[in-house]
Structures are given as C-alpha cells and as structure tokens.
Amino acid sequence: MIDPHLAVVAALLVGLCVGSFLNVVVHRLPKMLERRWRADCADLAGQPAPDEPVYNLAVPRSACPACGHRITAAENIPLVSWLALSGRCRACKVRISARYPLVELLAGLLAAAAIWRFGATAQGLAACALLWTLLALTFIDVDTQYLPDDLTLPLLWGGLIANLAGLFVPLQEAVAGAIAGYLVLWSIYWLFKLIRGKEGMGYGDFKLLAALGAWLGWQALPMVIILSSLVGAVIGIAMILLLGRDKNVPIPFGPYLAIAGWIVLLWGETISNTLPL
Secondary structure (H helix, E strand, O other): HHHHHHHHHHHHHHHHHHHHHHHHHHHHHHHHHHHHHHHHHHHHOOOOOOOOOEEEEEOOEOOOOOOOEEOOOHHHHOOHHHHHOOOOOOOOHHHHHHHHHHHHHHHHHHHHHHHHHOOHHHHHHHHHHHHHHHHHHHHHHHHHHOOHHHHHHHHHHHHHHHHOOOOOHHHHOOOOHHHHHHHHHHHHHHHHHHHHHOOOOHHHHHHHHHHHHHHHHHHHHHHHHHHHHHHHHHHHHHHHHHHOOOOOOOOOOHHHHHHHHHHHHHHHHHHHOOOOO
C-alpha cells in the first residue's frame, strides 16, 4: 500500500517535470501545425514543400530566443533553474518569462490534487493525463486562439477509453457526454451566427466540450457550461476593467472550459451535493 502523502509528493515532482515538457508543447505545437499547413498548401498548389529545418517536440534543443544560447540540463530543472538564474538567460541576461515556471508549477499542483483526490490508482493517473492536456490546451488557446485537433481528439478518445473500464462514469454516459458536448456548442455556434451574422466561437471549443463529456459524462455538462460561463464572465470583466482590454477583442473560450473541467473533475461531486446544479 502506497503512503498517500508520499504519492502526492511524488505526483507533484513528476508533474513539475511534465510541466517542463508542456512548455515545449505549448510553444512548438502551433508552429509545427503552421509548417504542416504550409506544406499542405504547397502540395495542393502543385508546388514543392518549403525547405525548412527539422522542427518537432524534440528537435532542435531548447534555446534562448534572444541570443540562441542552448539550454543545458542544469538550466532546465523545473522551477529550480528559473529561480537560480533569477529568471534570466545565463548568457545574455534577457528575462525569461515567468510563464515557464508557472506552467511547471500548475502541472505539479494539478497532478498532486488528482492523486490526492483519486489516489495512486489508474483513475488518479488518468486524471493527471486529462488535467495536463487541459493545461496545454489552455495556454495554446491563450496564445493562438486555436485548440488543435492533435490534442482535443486524442483527449476525446482517451476519455472513452478510460471509461471502458468505468474509471469516472459508465461508458454509455461517456458516449452520450461526447455527443451532447459537441452538439450543445455546435447549436449555440449556429444560433449565434444566424442572429449576429458572425462566428462566436471556434470548432475547437465543440471538440473540447465533447472531450470533457467523454471523461465526465453527460450529467456533468450543465455544471461545466455554467462554471465556464461564470469563470469567463469574471475574467473577461476583470480584463476590461483592470487591464483596459478592448471588449470587442475576441477572448478564447477554451481556457474557461478547461478550468471548469478541472473544477468538475476534482470537486464536482462536492459542488453538486452543495448547490442545485
């Protein structure tokens, strides 16, 4: 029997390391997709694909964007290296964004919370995978206003596979959740477009809610939608009032869905027993 406190500490440490990798995913995956799209466009036009160096999640090695200094292993220890370097590149002393350690810390805390909630079990490990993927999607959507199929579709299938064994809900509820999650936002999208004549959200949002439905079941969807709307309203109003953000500038909805998904996964049962959602 694994000591639960030791398991939580181990999850925190593993999560910090995974967070370091998620920083790479958040930064590189959109660029990799852009390269793929350029190659596809060239192929459709009957032209040779652009001659570009190899670029994926492993190659090239991480480097300072300002001076090109290669990040060594000692400079890539989650949280510790950023603090030891005072948040600056060792070579050129340019500031390193605080978002890198933030993602690492969030990945660690989310993993610790998942193991604390579900234990060092298959359910706990699956919850970690869900939370880490939602974290990556959150920051990609913030940066690009895009939720890549490369993450949302595997997340959807992952939820169905996890619930083959009923880790979170029965498979029937998971399938119904995936269908309902997609159709709810799809319907809202077209209703908004018919009324306002413009798009109110992207197709990635449909797929993300479908994925959450696959993991959490159809019965969790009302809570996810209500919480995501509340979180979006609070953050959106705060950004307009405190940061002076133009209210006409689109705000990605994916992060709010992801945050709602985190909340429902970890505390949904407590909330449903407390509030009539």
